[in-house]
Amino acid sequence: MLTYTVLTDPAPLEASAAGRPSTGTVYLVVTNTGQQAAYWSTIEVKVPVGSGVGDLTSEFNKIKPKGEHNGTQPVNVQPQGSNAFQATAPGGTARFAPGDYMVLTLENVTVAPTAGLAMLKVTEKASRAKTKTGNPASSSAAVALVKTAPKELPAPRDFHPDKAMVDAGEKLTLRWQGSAGFHYKITYPGAPQPVPVSGGSWSPPDAPKRATTYILIATDPNKQQHFLTTTVQVRNPVLETLTATTGIDTPWVGGPNGGDGAVAFSQGGVKVWSTRGSNDPGILHAGEATVSGVATEYVKGLNSGDGDITFLQGGVKVWSTRGSNDPGILHAGEATVSGVATGEIVADRITVNRVNTExxxxxxxxxxxxxxxxxxxxxxxxxxxxxxxxxxxxxxxxxxxxxxxxxxxxxxxxxxxxxxxxxxxxxxxxxxxxxxxxxxxxxxxxxxx
Structure with missing residues (x-):
């Protein structure tokens, strides 16, 4: 006596995939297309339960049923056993006028994992009698709905930093596009193990100090992995080691900390400064230096009180210590000079052409x-x-x-x-x-x- 139509959301329903359950809602729309009113007492909807082609769901107990008549009047719907729901008319029998409608809703349906056509079996008890005391007749109908094969999840894409170039220590954020059905991790140099991430964005806990490549690892429900990489460049990188095979061309080299010395490469030579941007000469420390010539104002020992040699016009003077006017002592295994005019020489052997002394x-x-x-x-x-x-x-x-x-x-x-x-x-x-x-x-x- 009544007409039944099935609608689904989404339409059509998508079968569940391994590790990726698909859920939806089934709407059973009941209408009276006849010329006379019908009086109904119960409408039972039997759901095919299982994982096969003709089954709607394998998790019947998770379905939430409800009913509504003409969009305003609630209808009582309750489970019947392990595979059916039954709607019961208010007062035992209710008038269903021509053009009236009733919607029985099955929410939170976990769709079976096999694509195919599932059949809902509907059994109604209704009568055309004009009085509520008429004896209702029982009749059945089959209503079909479609389950499509699960769609393959689109691979994640567009993995990129919000800044392609950063300063050392500057914060950044990495972003990507991808389905929530994937599990995401990011690995990068210095990370002891991949970092789980979600939500389509992530900021490294430590800003990069040098050019750094980040790898996004996306794993789908079938355990298939997808890899995306992006590299962040650092404008003023801090390097642990640097090996150059053909040379380094740069106007200057400085220490990493404020106040560190700097070496500038001028035309035809180099200069050592006490700090970058300063005109104060710095100190060159070396275990051994081999040069063809040294132009300097003075030479002194490393320790306080060590002797000092200053270079005067046309000669040198040996002082007992830097800043003192006391003559120092010159120690040598052998000295060959053309003349000795003043001072004191201590040596094992001296060969001279002439000695002028008091x-x-x-x-x-x-x-x-x-x-x-x-x-x-x-x-x-x-x-x-x-x-x-x-x-x-x-x-x-x-x-x-x-x-x-x-x-x-x-x-x-x-x-x-x-x-x-x-x-x-x-x-x-x-x-x-x-x-x-x-x-x-x-x-x-x-x-x-």
Missing amino acids: RVQGKSTRDGWITFPYGGIQVSCGAYYDTPRLGYVFAQTICLNQSFSGEEENRWIDLSDGGEVSVKHRGKDGTTTYGSLRVSRVDTDFRRW
């Missing part, structure tokens, strides 16, 4: 010393600044030479003749004779030869 003395302050008065030399002993005393000359032979008309005569004092002093003379003819010793003055301080 005196020559042994290493100890008690050693004898030689001064150079006008026209000769003087051998002295005692402290230099005390009243000088004549010192000793130790020698086996003292030889004095005289030349006469190109021919030479020799006179010498020989101290090796049995402990005695001999004065000897060698004439022009080569014969040696004993000579004489003439003393004009005896100095009491002169004890022995």
Whole structure:
């Protein structure tokens, strides 16, 4: 007596896929297309339950039923057993006039995983009698609905940063488009393991310090993975190491921290500055340096109090320490110079062409010393600044030479003749004779030869 039509949302229903359940709503629209009113008592809807082609759902207990007559009057709908719902008329029997309608709604239907045609079996109890006491007749009808195959999820796409170029330490956000049916993770250098993400956007916990590639891993319900990559460039990168095979062209190199030194590459050379943007020369530290020339104001030791060498016009000076006017000491294994004018030299060996000096003395302050008065030399002993005393000359032979008309005569004092002093003379003819010793003055301080 009544007419039944099925509508679904979505239309058509999509079968569930593995790991991706599909849910929808089934609307059973009941109308009276006859010329007379009908009186109905119950309408039963039997749902095919299972996972097959002709089944609507395998989770019958999750369906939420409800009913409504002419859009305003609620209708009582209750489950019947494990596979049916029954609508019952108010008061046991209700008038269904021509043109009236009733909607029985099945919400939260989890669609079976196999595509196909599912049939709802409807059994009504109704009568054409004009009174409510008429005996209703039972009749059935089949109403079909379609389940389509599940659509393949579209692969995620458009993985990109909100800024293609950032400064070191600047925050950024990565975005992508993709179905919520995927599980997403992002991996990047420095991350111990992929980071689970969702919602189509994610910000790294630490801003990148150098060019960094991020990889989006999207896994569909069938465990198939999709990979998308994007790279963020850093305007002023911080690198742990840098290897250049063909060279580096740059106007300057500076330390990573404020106040660090900088090396600038000027025309034909380099300059070391105390800090970037400063005109103050910096300090160059090296274990060893090999150069063809060094132009500098001074050279000093590493420690406080170390000696200092300054470079004057036409020469150098050795000071005991930087900023002092006290002459320092020059230590050398061997020194070859053309002249020594002042200062102090300590060396194992010195080879010079000429030495101009006030005196020559042994290493100890008690050693004898030689001064150079006008026209000769003087051998002295005692402290230099005390009243000088004549010192000793130790020698086996003292030889004095005289030349006469190109021919030479020799006179010498020989101290090796049995402990005695001999004065000897060698004439022009080569014969040696004993000579004489003439003393004009005896100095009491002169004890022995």
